[in-house]
Amino acid sequence: MTRKTEKPFLEGWFAQGEAGAHLLGSRCTSCGTYYFPRQARFCRNPACAGEQFEEVPLSRRGRLWSYTDACYQPPEPFIAADPYLPFAIAAVELEQEQMIVLGPVVQGVDVAALTVGMPMELVVETLSETATERHLSWKWKPAP
Amino acid sequence: MSRDIAILGVGMHPWGKWGRSFIDYGVTAARAALKDAGVDWRAVQFVSGAATIRNGYPGQVAGATFAQALGWQGAQVNTSYAACASGSQALAAARSRILSGECELALVIGADTTPKGFLAPAKGERPDDPDWVRFRLGITNPTYFALYARRRMALYGDSVDDFAQVKIKNSEHGCENPNARYRKRFTPAEVAASPMVANPLRLMDVCATSDGAAALIVASLDYARRVGRGDAPRVAAISTVTPTFASANIEMPDIATDSAVAAPAHSFRAALPAKAYEEAGIGPSDVSLAEVYDLSTALELDWIEDLQLCARGEAAALLRSGATRVGGRLPVNASGGLACFGEAVPAQALAQVCELTWQLRGEAGARQVSGAKVGITANQGLFGHGSTVIVKR
Ligand SMILES: [Zn+2]
Numbered sequence: 001m002t003r004k005t006e007k008p009f010l011e012g013w014f015a016q017g018e019a020g021a022h023l024l025g026s027r028c029t030s031c032g033t034y035y036f037p038r039q040a041r042f043c044r045n046p047a048c049a050g051e052q053f054e055e056v057p058l059s060r061r062g063r064l065w066s067y068t069d070a071c072y073q074p075p076e077p078f079i080a081a082d083p084y085l086p087f088a089i090a091a092v093e094l095e096q097e098q099m100i101v102l103g104p105v106v107q108g109v110d111v112a113a114l115t116v117g118m119p120m121e122l123v124v125e126t127l128s129e130t131a132t133e134r135h136l137s138w139k140w141k142p143a144p
Numbered sequence: 145m146s147r148d149i150a151i152l153g154v155g156m157h158p159w160g161k162w163g164r165s166f167i168d169y170g171v172t173a174a175r176a177a178l179k180d181a182g183v184d185w186r187a188v189q190f191v192s193g194a195a196t197i198r199n200g201y202p203g204q205v206a207g208a209t210f211a212q213a214l215g216w217q218g219a220q221v222n223t224s225y226a227a228c229a230s231g232s233q234a235l236a237a238a239r240s241r242i243l244s245g246e247c248e249l250a251l252v253i254g255a256d257t258t259p260k261g262f263l264a265p266a267k268g269e270r271p272d273d274p275d276w277v278r279f280r281l282g283i284t285n286p287t288y289f290a291l292y293a294r295r296r297m298a299l300y301g302d303s304v305d306d307f308a309q310v311k312i313k314n315s316e317h318g319c320e321n322p323n324a325r326y327r328k329r330f331t332p333a334e335v336a337a338s339p340m341v342a343n344p345l346r347l348m349d350v351c352a353t354s355d356g357a358a359a360l361i362v363a364s365l366d367y368a369r370r371v372g373r374g375d376a377p378r379v380a381a382i383s384t385v386t387p388t389f390a391s392a393n394i395e396m397p398d399i400a401t402d403s404a405v406a407a408p409a410h411s412f413r414a415a416l417p418a419k420a421y422e423e424a425g426i427g428p429s430d431v432s433l434a435e436v437y438d439l440s441t442a443l444e445l446d447w448i449e450d451l452q453l454c455a456r457g458e459a460a461a462l463l464r465s466g467a468t469r470v471g472g473r474l475p476v477n478a479s480g481g482l483a484c485f486g487e488a489v490p491a492q493a494l495a496q497v498c499e500l501t502w503q504l505r506g507e508a509g510a511r512q513v514s515g516a517k518v519g520i521t522a523n524q525g526l527f528g529h530g531s532t533v534i535v536k537r
Contacts, residue, residue, distance in 0.1 A: 009280060010271050033390075034403035037277075045406050046389055065394075066298070068290030068342045074282040077269070089283060091291050091394055098404035100394050104281055111343045116298035127281070137281065 009127050009135040013037065015057070021124045022057040023101065023138055029054055034097040058101070060122040061143055062092040065100050067114045079128035079135070090140035092120045106141045119143040147423075148378040149242050150368035151535065153181025153361035154498040157255070159325040159354040159485045169357035170206075170255030171213045173491075177251070181361035182371070186217045188361070189247035192238040193223045194230035194254030194490040206490065207234075210253050220247065228437065228525025229384055230254060231358070231493030232533055236382045238362050248367040254490035255357030275397040275526075285439070286350050288396050290342035293442035297344065300457040302445065304344050306464070308335040310441035311348050311483055313469050318480020320510035323495075325354050326484045349441040354486030358494035360501075377504040379497075380518075381424035381534040387412035396526050412530065413450040417522055420532040421452075428452040431474065432516040433503060435496040437523035438481040447522050448476060451532075475513045478503060493531055496521035500535040 008014065014023050026038040030050030033043060036058060043050035073084040088105035105114070106125050120140045127137035155176025157169035178185055193206030207223040220241070224233035231254045238250035270276040296302040311330055318324040330348060338347040368376050387395075390402035392409035402409075421427055428451060436447035445459035453474055454462045462468055468476040479485070479499040482492070500519030502508045517537050524530035 010277070028406075031406040033406045036400045037274075044389060044402070047407065066291040066295040068287055068294060068344075069340075070282050070284065070287065070342065071340045074279060074284050076267075077276060077280045078282045079280075087282065089287055089291075096405075098390070098409070100401045102278070102281070102283060102287075102394060102399045116294065 004129065004132055004134045006134045006136060009137050014122075014124065014138040016124050017057065020060050021122045021138060022060040023122065025056050025058040025097070026053040027056045028052070034058065034099060036099070036101055059094045059096050062094040062101075062120055064114060064116055064118045064120050065091040065093040066116060067091065067105070067111060069111050079130070081129070088114065090114070090120060092140050103138050103140045106139045109142060113142065146365060147243060148365060148380055149239050150363050150365055150373060150376040150378055151360055151497070151501050152363050152368060152371075152373055152376055153177040153179070153183060154501045155180055155359045156323045156495060156498055157357040158323045159356035159488060162355050164257070164355070166255040166257040166355070166357070167209055167213050169257070169355060170210045170253055170359070173255065173357035173359040174210060174214055174251060174253050177359040177361045183249065183361055185214055188217070188219055188249055188251045190238060190241050190250035191219050191221045192234040192250055192252045193221070194234040194252070194494065195223050195225040196230065196256055196490045197225060206254070226384065226529040227527055228487075228489055228523045229493055229529040229531035230490040231497075232382055232523070232531030233384055235360065235362070235379065235494070235497065235533065236384055239379060239382060242362065242364045248364045250362050251359060252362060252494060253357070253359040254494045256488040256490050257355050258353035258488065274399060278397050278399050281399070283399065285396060286342040286345060288394065289350060289440035289443055290345045291394060292446060293345055293440060296442055296445060300460065302442065302460045305332065306445070306460040307345070307349050307441040308332050309463055310438065310444045311335050313463070314438065314477050314481045314483035317470055317478050317511050318484025321480050321484065324480045324484040325352075325486050345440055345442065351439050351482035352486035354488045356485065356488035356491050356495065358491045358498050360494060360497060375537070377501050377535050377537050379533060380426060380536045381420040381532070383416050383419035383423065383532040384530070385415055385419045387528050388415060395528070411450070412528070413446065413522075413524060416524070416530045416532045417451045417520065420520065420534050424534045424536070426518060426534060426536065430518045431520050433475045433478055433500070433513045433519050435477060435479060435481070435499050435519065435521045437492075438477060438483055439487070441483070444476060444481065451520060451522060470511050470513055478508065478511050478513050489525065493521065493523050493533070496523065497533055497535060504535060504537040
């Protein structure tokens with residue numbers, strides 16, 4: 001079996017570092033507002049005229065704000081396995097950034113294993129596959 | 145000076161999956177509204193169309209399309225696109241023309257033909273579009289409704305049985321409504337037996353998409369008095385405010401909220417009615433009935449609190465008390481709501497106003513809310529659009 005090419009489904013949205021996976025956000029150098037996806041042009045805080053941003057890794061841990069799952073196969077551009085495998089979805093609150101970020105939950109973790117308020121951490125896992133490629137995404141996973 | 149306008153006529157094409165053009169539905173609704181108002185189409189001075197860019201419309205512009213189908217007669221024309229709030233923005237455009245004295249009589253109209261299944265994004269690889277990104281991750285509209293529902297369960301102790309009771313209540317209302325698509329009473333067992341879509345929400349908790357159309361004939365109060373309709377229901381407020389940064393709730397189609405490190409977090413849903421109450425000079429305690437956007441059963445409970453009809457976290461208790469059913473103290477979705485209609489995006493906000501108009505005239509038949517004097521609507525859709533309209537008599 002030939003090895004599939006692995007690549008992120010979106011380039012530059014997340015990275016796997018020494019300490020683990022993190023999302024790549026940006027931060028307004030004037031008012032400190034964080035952005036994910038990254039903002040590079042104009043700060044959206046109406047009280048801020050900032051146009052300078054620094055790229056920052058976002059907190060890789062947060063608290064589970066809410067969660068659900070996708071029992072039915074989502075429409076395109078979602079790329080489904082055959083047969084379709086339902087998966088959980090998490091909304092995680094990042095304390096330092098004061099924002100909530102959505103993402104799929106890692107394979108094998110069902111909604112029954114999730115509780116609002118529990119600690120979660122970011123990991124990188126396969127989102128979808130084709131015959132030749134494996135597409136990676138950020139995912140949320142219950143943290144120890 | 146009054147900032148009100150009169151609603152002289154309302155009309156709808158029944159919601160369903162009829163397999164015809166949105167133009168067909170729109171003209172049916174417009175003709176019904178004209179007849180209801182006793183107005184000749186050629187007397188209408190302004191046509192305000194509510195549009196969508198997703199479903200029935202590629203290449204067509206709502207206002208002019210309906211004006212042509214009704215017969216070009218030289219009226220001024222306008223088209224509004226604001227997702228689920230398109231109808232309210234079209235109504236706001238008509239109100240501005242009327243209050244500025246540019247016209248006295250206007251038609252406001254919205255109609256849609258919808259595809260089967262999930263509302264999906266446009267084709268192509270478009271990572272700059274948040275709608276594309278979230279569908280690529282498998283995050284559909286019910287994902288968001290389910291996140292809000294689970295949050296209610298965790299914060300307020302709501303149960304899936306409470307959510308089912310919203311469906312049961314609305315199905316009882318809607319089976320009396322000739323314009324509703326689903327006219328069947330549901331039992332708790334039927335809701336519980338429907339397939340899970342997005343935990344904790346089942347198929348019977350989530351609204352469908354439908355074909356449908358709604359139209360209003362609105363006029364200046366002077367015009368209404370001249371034609372002997374000075375007592376017609378009035379539009380007392382239209383709120384179409386944007387969210388305020390930092391917007392605290394995770395909203396379709398975004399995958400993250402605003403960061404609230406530099407500005408306080410704000411609730412968008414709560415801001416919409418707050419502006420309308422202020423504009424109308426009317427408070428939550430004056431409200432006789434509400435038509436709210438029950439994209440999911442649980443979302444109806446959020447709206448009741450956002451409309452300040454009860455304290456935060458107490459909507460399920462209000463539901464359990466029977467207050468929100470027709471015959472109760474504060475009926476919610478007497479029309480049957482989206483549970484019985486399904487969503488026809490550019491028509492839905494106008495359909496809410498149609499229902500309030502019938503209720504305030506005392507013409508709602510078996511679903512009549514007795515003594516209805518003030519009604520309020522609420523809806524919210526993609527891209528920071530939402531609206532609230534207050535109708536009073
Ligand atoms: Zn800034």
